[in-house]
Amino acid sequence: MADMKTTIKSVSIDLFFKKGYFATSISDIAGGSGIQKASIYYHYASKEDLLFHILTSTMDDLTSALKQGLAAAQGIEQRMRAAVRSHVCFHLERQKENFIANAELRGLTADHYRSIVNKRDEYESIFQDLIRQGTDEGVFADVDVKILSYAILTLCTAGATWYNPNGRLTVDEIADIYENFIISGLKQGRFERPAGR
Amino acid sequence: MADMKTTIKSVSIDLFFKKGYFATSISDIAGGSGIQKASIYYHYASKEDLLFHILTSTMDDLTSALKQGLAAAQGIEQRMRAAVRSHVCFHLERQKENFIANAELRGLTADHYRSIVNKRDEYESIFQDLIRQGTDEGVFADVDVKILSYAILTLCTAGATWYNPNGRLTVDEIADIYENFIISGLKQGRFERPAGR
DNA sequence: CAAAGTTTACCGACCGGTCGTTAGGTAAAA
DNA sequence: TTTTACCTAACGACCGGTCGGTAAACTTTG
Structure with missing residues (x-):
């Protein structure tokens, strides 16, 4: 019993993911939502x-998920x-929205673009x-902070591009693989040695 | 004195990179090339x-660059x-084309899409x-081949998204960082220990 | 409690504009 | 005389968005 505004949003997510923002018409969205295209404008301005x-909602949820995940963890490696x-x-569970968030930023006006990029920058920091x-x-080894942060983020983000929910691996298994890969890359050989230096 | 066909292609690369394929019109390309839009169709069918x-040319060049790079290297780590x-x-030096290659596949017809994806699969393999x-x-550690290959490739590919040719780091410096990060992630602690186990 | 007014959620018709593409023509080069 | 490389003009399709209207649902009021 979702209200129409929610339906329109979720239909749009599906279509933007499948065909892209510019290739999706308001008519497509209206058709998928079971209403006429003029009615879209009752719920959204454009x-x-x-x-x-x-x-916006994707970025906000992404950041609050991260903060929640960090709240419980102690020690830098565990964090x-x-x-x-x-x-x-988050990226695998909400694959479509995250894919859109990484592919369709160019569809935004300058102001809205700024707003989303600011949220992304806050998350990156x-x-x-x-x-x-x-x-x-x-x-961790003495790595380049900027580059490595981009590396970590885009690595996981890319998962949203190829992830298949019905595929061979579960979300948790993929998370395990990434976790180990990234931590190893950050340590670069600084593993606890048997004894002193 | 590049011929017009080459000019059109390079103007298109600039525009597709900056505004996206769907947001770029034939008029834009014609304007940037200094001709009328109908003249585009003398050089390209659509x-x-x-x-x-x-x-196509991007993928072909990408693969041959890889084969050339591998020809000289010996030993699995060096390879x-x-x-x-x-x-x-390759991704940083030909940033725009590679960005397009990763963002605009949806603009292709089914046949052409298949052709490009086949080339990409061959490269991945x-x-x-x-x-x-x-x-x-x-x-290397006993890692998941599929996931790790995606990880490595998307990691470097993402560079084409944020790389700034006038930025702080040179292409070679960035390549160094990625090289060490990835090799560490592949080895996952399997570094040569000072003496026997 | 019912009549009157107001708001909600939608519709069909239409608009100006842009899009990719084509037809037909032309002037210079081969 | 044919080919090359461009042009002007126009086409139909489709786009995002607006307009005026309407039936049903709520809210206010006598």
């Missing part, structure tokens, strides 16, 4: 407004593991702080 | 044909390092073979 709503896991799981802390503590 | 030409380096450098060989030889 096609771009609809895209902006999708991206980074929690962050990676949160990032991966959490990861960058974790990396910085890890290198300061000597747990 | 807008989609133009996109297909761009993607993987060479592969990563080739991939990173080279990386998958390298990973498989590395795990067989015990140089």
Whole structure:
């Protein structure tokens, strides 16, 4: 019994994911929602407004999921593991929205673009702080913070591109693989040696 | 004194990169090339044909760069390092085309889409073979070949999204960072220990 | 409690504009 | 005389968005 505004949004997510924002017409969305295209404008001001709503809620949920995931974790390695896991799981569980969020930013007006990029920057900075802390503590190798944060984020983000919910691996299994890969890449050989240096 | 066909292609690459394939009109391309839009059709059969030409040449050059990079390298670790380096450098040096190749596949007809995806699969399989060989030889940890190959490729591909040619780091420096990060992630602690186990 | 007013959620018809593409023509080069 | 490389003009399709209207649901009021 979802209301029409929610239906329109979810139909749009499906279509934007499948065909892309520019290739999806208001008529397509209306047809998928079971109403006439003029009625879309009762619920959303414009096609771009609809895209902006999708991206905003996705980014907000993404960030709050990360903060929630970090709240419980202690110690820099465990915190980074929690962050990676949160990032991966969110992207795989809400694959379509995240795919759109990474592919259709160009559909936004300048103001809305800024708004979303600001949210993304805030999210990224959490990861960058974790990396910085890890290198300061000597747990991670002395890596380039910017590049490595991009690497970690795009790595997991890319999962939303190829992930198949009916595929061979579960979300948790994929998260395990990424977690180990990334932590190894951050440590770069700094594993606890049998004895002193 | 590039001929007009080449000019049109390179103007299209610039515009597809900046505004996206669907948001770029034939008029835009014609304007940027200094001719009328009808004249585009003397050189290319359609807008989609133009996109297909761009993607085909990009994929072909990408694969031959990889094969060339691998020809000189010996030993699985060195071969993987060479592969990563080739991939990173190609993506950063031909940033725009690679960005398009990863973002605009949806603009293709079914036949052309298949053609490009086949080329991409062939390219991926080279990386998958390298990973498989590395795990067989015990140089790399026992990782999931499919996922790790996607990880490696998307990692470097993402570079084409954020790379700034006038930025802080050179292509070679970025390639170094990725090379070490990826090799560490593949080895997952299997570094040569000071002495016997 | 019923009549009157107001709001909600939708519709069909239409608009100006842009799109990719084609037809037919032309002037210079081969 | 044919080919090359472009042009002007126009085509039909489709796009996002607006307009005026309407039936049903709520809210207010006598």
